[in-house]
Amino acid sequence: MLSECLRLVGVAIGELVDVGLTIEPGEIVCLSGASGSGKSRLLRAVADLEPHAGEVWLGGQAQSRTPGHVWRRRVMLVPAESHWWAETVGQHFADEPANAELQALGFTRDTLSWQVARLSTGEKQRLGLLRAIGREPRALLLDEPTANLDGETGERVEAWLTARIREHRWPTLWVAHDRRQIARVASRHWRIASGRLEEGEVAWA
Numbered sequence: 001m002l003s004e005c006l007r008l009v010g011v012a013i014g015e016l017v018d019v020g021l022t023i024e025p026g027e028i029v030c031l032s033g034a035s036g037s038g039k040s041r042l043l044r045a046v047a048d049l050e051p052h053a054g055e056v057w058l059g060g061q062a063q064s065r066t067p068g069h070v071w072r073r074r075v076m077l078v079p080a081e082s083h084w085w086a087e088t089v090g091q092h093f094a095d096e097p098a099n100a101e102l103q104a105l106g107f108t109r110d111t112l113s114w115q116v117a118r119l120s121t122g123e124k125q126r127l128g129l130l131r132a133i134g135r136e137p138r139a140l141l142l143d144e145p146t147a148n149l150d151g152e153t154g155e156r157v158e159a160w161l162t163a164r165i166r167e168h169r170w171p172t173l174w175v176a177h178d179r180r181q182i183a184r185v186a187s188r189h190w191r192i193a194s195g196r197l198e199e200g201e202v203a204w205a
């Protein structure tokens, strides 16, 4: 199994400058900040979807020396709103997900034959996570992965996700607002304030 760090060195995009951060294999670092502070743009920069200053490393591999599509298969961004292009759910999966994985997220094998048009926002979010993880990434960038889910479903998905991250040792940058979620999943928490990253709490009294 590969065990690589994800390392941001002097990354700058928009108002955000000089972001330096190392995420260890299997570690979850949460990122928070006010609406519009630049969380999604930072994830997009790390995924090489927007021009930015600085460098990102996955192990010994530099983003600047890797073709974008190759980088993005390894450093997998799961945006807040997933994109769907084919007619049915199953057409979006190169390899069919295992029954146990479908069930863990509240689905059955039958779900693969569903029309994308019928999916609820929360179903899209859960299936988007399943799809991303099935593509064998080596690092994850999660933009509010449980934002559209009710409390109970959100916690179930969160537990499933954290187990996968630890099992595969993916370094993970996870945008979260909920303090309780940050306390449950993160080993470190950074928040964006005045265009810079500052270290935040992971446990609140």
Ligand SMILES: Nc1ncnc2c1ncn2[C@@H]1O[C@H](COP(=O)(O)OP(=O)(O)OP(=O)(O)O)[C@@H](O)[C@H]1O
Pocket: 014, 033, 034, 035, 036, 037, 038, 039, 040, 041, 042
């Ligand atoms: N391509 C772009 N060019 C210039 N400005 C952009 C671009 N994309 C986003 N912005 C702006 O950059 C700022 C940060 O956007 P971003 O989507 O990263 O916010 P966010 O912290 O994720 O907010 P939210 O919590 O509301 O999703 C916003 O003011 C947004 O309008």
